[in-house]
Amino acid sequence: MKISYHRRRKIKTRRIALDKLIKDGIEEPKELAELLKVTIPTIKRDIEELKTMSKSDLTFKTKESSQQILEKKDTILKMLDDEEYYTDKGEINIAKISSKLKTSRTTVLSVLNGE
Numbered sequence: 674m675k676i677s678y679h680r681r682r683k684i685k686t687r688r689i690a691l692d693k694l695i696k697d698g699i700e701e702p703k704e705l706a707e708l709l710k711v712t713i714p715t716i717k718r719d720i721e722e723l724k725t726m727s728k729s730d731l732t733f734k735t736k737e738s739s740q741q742i743l744e745k746k747d748t749i750l751k752m753l754d755d756e757e758y759y760t761d762k763g764e765i766n767i768a769k770i771s772s773k774l775k776t777s778r779t780t781v782l783s784v785l786n787g788e
Contacts, residue, residue, distance in 0.1 A: 684719075687711065689731050691719050745776060749784045 694705055703715045713747045752770050760766050767781050
């Protein structure tokens with residue numbers, strides 16, 4: 674069953690809050706359920722999941738700063754001067770650029786369109 678983006682975000686937010694409450698010393702599932710306004714089985718399931726989650730799973734990604742975006746645009750423009758990032762037909766290999774920079778295809782296309 675596929676879980677929607679908003680549902681996944683809600684679960685992640687709840688688990689982050691649960692982790693913080695546990696670190697603050699509140700460990701009773703009934704008390705945690707009352708504080709987070711969910712059922713006790715949900716709390717127990719989340720506690721089991723917290724055991725397998727890493728530190729990076731308990732944080733949200735931050736948006737890039739404007740300086741980082743400008744640097745990425747400059748890098749993309751430099752890549753366009755390199756023949757390595759073109760196909761045999763002379764077309765731009767967007768997939769290669771986006772995988773090299775670990776960025777989305779949309780970002781590369783926006784630079785190509787002059788945005």
